[in-house]
Amino acid sequence: MTIKDNQTAMREKKIWLYDTTLRDGAQREGISLSLTDKIKIVHKLDEMGIPFIEGGWPGANPKDVQFFWQLKETPLKQAQIVAFCSTRRPHQSCDNDPMLKAILAANTHWVTIFGKSWDLHVTEGLKTSLEENLAMIEETVAFLVSQGRKVIYDAEHWFDGYQANPDYAIATLKSAIKGGAKWLVFCDTNGGTLPHEISRIVSEVVSKLNLNLEEEEGVKLGIHTHNDSGTAVANAIASVLEGVTMVQGTINGYGERCGNANLCTLIPNLQLKLGYQCLEKEDLTQLAPNSRYISEIVNLAPDDHAPFVGKSAFAHKGGIHVSAVAKNPLTYEHIEPELVGNERKIVISDQAGLSNVIAKAKSLGITLDKNDPTCREILQKLKNLEHQGYQFEGAEASFELLILSALKQRKKLFSIKGFQVHCDILASEKNNCSNALATIKVLVDEKELLEVAEGNGPVSALDHALRKALVQFYPEIGQFHLTDYKVRILDSTAGTDAKTRVLVESSNGESRWTTVGVSTNIIDASYQAVVEGIEYGILLTKAEISPISVGN
Template sequence: MKTIKIYDTTLRDGTQSEEINLTVQDKIRITKKLDELGVHYIEGGWPGSNSTDKEFFEEITNYHLENARVSAFGSTHNTRVKPENDPNLAALVDCGAKVVTLFGKSWDFHATNALGVSLERNIELISNSIGFMRKHVEELFFDAEHFFDGFKDNPEFTLACLKAAHDAGSDVLVLCDTNGGALPEEVAEACKIVLSKIPGSKIGIHTHNDCELAVANALTAVTNGAVQVQGTINGYGERCGNANLCSIIPNLELKMGFNAIGKDNLIKLKSASNYVTEIANLRPFLRQPYVGAAAFAHKGGVHVSAVMKNSKSYEHIDPLLVGNDRRVLLSDLSGKSNILYKAKQFGYNLDKNDPAVRTILADIKERESIGFEYSAAEASFELLFFKAMGWSKRYFEFINFFVVDAKRKEDNEPFSEATVIVKVHGQENHTAASGDGPVNALDKALRKALEPFYPSLKDVRLLDFKVRVLTGAIRDTEGTSSNVRLLIESSDGKSQWTTMGVSNNIIEASWQALVDSINYKLFKDDPQKWPNSM
């Protein structure tokens, strides 16, 4: 089985994405995770361009990597100096990387207009730079910047650039779709011509996603002779992003018969995707193929019924192969199959004619008619399910809450305070708390009232909340009088869960979601939660 080398450039190209900024320690953590995933090369950055990347190469020498080699990135030498006097090339040598990728112009337009040199001089820059670096590294790659644009306009010049790099000692000639405008058929033709015109050469592919074709173009290159694929985790990158390795790798492994990181490592793919997302401080892309939370989520009752019989009916692969999970969602589209599937997850083998199934379906449809959406709040559904199965324990009794939100001066921040009265084990507890906004104040006051009785609630944190105004058929009102749906994401440091509330009053919706969040935590921790123990 042919091996395709995976070259990750998340730490360099990925950081050019809007909203992404990584510290040295962030880059070290991601490097270790990518090494665990089994990628072959990790591009650490451009040590000649900024202090963060320079520090990264100094720090990474303190770590042993099992699978990956760290690559440094830089450009061909300055037109005004010789390569041995170029500070950029000197920085590449000094960083100690055993693998280096140099990029150079391969589009005549860029050579003459951006770089301001003749075509002959541009070819000299490539040859001289590759020849200089060849003496200092174990592996050397040439990124032909704007290759596909250059190949369209002046293929003779572009091929001459690649031949100069090859003759000077480049191990792989990487064809770059820098502007992201190439089509798969153009990629296929170019790969074939390069390999025929430069005998003995090896080619790689580096694509951008401006036409939503980065993954398709990368896979096309592989089927036409490319032995190295460059890309980023989750497709992060400048403009519309780079080729997404989280799609490329499983396609190579599971669909095309190539070896990339190996089947044993493939099951780590979703975990790696989520890890990089967290380090980058971004929200996961729900519908990302293979590794997204919705990639194997089923909502329609007909789909779920078929999947329960044979998952191949609506899944192109087993989600476990990439470390993902099958999810069945609940909504007013749900049929009995959805309920039976969820029941099985909770340890109940229900019959489709069980009265509890009809009860749950009726509750879902009634609640969703006013705006509840259980596919987005599975913790709230789990509570609903167990109530239908007979769970009736109340961890606390609501008496009263009172929320004040005031602004006393034009330039001052608003002041929020909440008062909560609850009864626990027959004892009434009256507490108050201030917070950053009414929801935060209410959350603090509620947990303050309950923590003396349930110490584990000290571990619970509200991670995020989202508010959506519901209009249309849900209420015959508009604007500020409409119902709102409020989602709260909570965590106890071990797991995360989402709960929901719906009301035309945002504080009441918040209260519903907060109460469900607290009840869910207490329910999961309760050794006597099961109905037959009540």
């Protein structure tokens, strides 16, 4: 194959990614993006190499208008920002349509226009004629093209429309082509179509429109799928296999109802499994970090079990699995996690064997010999603690401290001589807040300290008092803060005597780590987790232990 032939082959395999997290993704229940949020996300997507980013519908709300103007002050490096809008209204000229005026004012090079493909929506939704709908599509696209814009036409409810009235659905696409659209995007708006139907319909449309998808300047096809049947990613892949070269979706699959096609799943499948070129190799490694970054921006917990990018996507818990992965990761991993910016995770639990303990210790920078009795001592201690209710799957900082104790390498940074916590419930009711006062006695370098602190609850007060006592010896504690606090009742049938497990996540602004405590007394369980969290943070800051990467 010549160099030219090879370049042609690569071009034929190019998939154009179109991200609609800022518009379609933001329509998910529970997501509300500020202008600052949108600016942060769009720049992160741009850095990752996404070629088309849909910014929103200017004119639909003031925030989207501000977004497009704000973006002019901080322009993108490579991505095309796209404005989104509907076709003109029935029986109204494009020149006088306020929505189209707002689109032009956004001053984007690319515009996405959606129109009705389903005759039901034309007659029942728009309350207009089928002929007028065709005119709306053609005239809107032609108007925008005449104003120097390039147009992507989203055929809304395409698959439902095609199955109900294929001739009319095809006519809507022909109207968009006649108007000058560069892309025709098939939208499974209700998310009810299955992959085999997608394949058949896309294939039929290519034939009926007599499209030459290999023609450089010809009309290209795209796909926009929703996940109401759980097949959004599969439907997008089915379309690509039929010649579609643009895939629309959102980061983490955010979107209305059940969401949109998840780009974090779709991109690796297309690129790593099918050989299409979606992102540069180095950009692909940003997928997992950006998935988590954007989940933080939208204030939704990341899905730890998400394919490719979830923290558990390459987690190994069973002893047989861990042993095999240590010899050859291919035994239980379908790709190298580093390709998408993720990492292998060895889970520590009561199901762990020596392989788990050794592998997990190695990931923490600690070398253990399986023939060393200490190794079995750690395993037995682990199983005993988990039998009592401790959980180390989500508390790896506590597990590392456990290993250091077994190896006699755990330094005594401080000792707690005693503490008391007082809660004023009556005052709390009057002030509509939970007032708590903690007193703690600490021994550091043979010096005894007594400190008192208030908090908006017993755990907060205890945490503040402990930090207040220790910060004069360990100034780095001033950067520590609690980022999460989880409580679980382990045996609810025991009533008030039930054991409680507390997981506390701490951070120093750069790394995060989680510690665990268990007791029939929730204050005692919290105390255990908080104390270990501070101890681990001090060791981490002094570089005496390595950061737990899974929490970074």
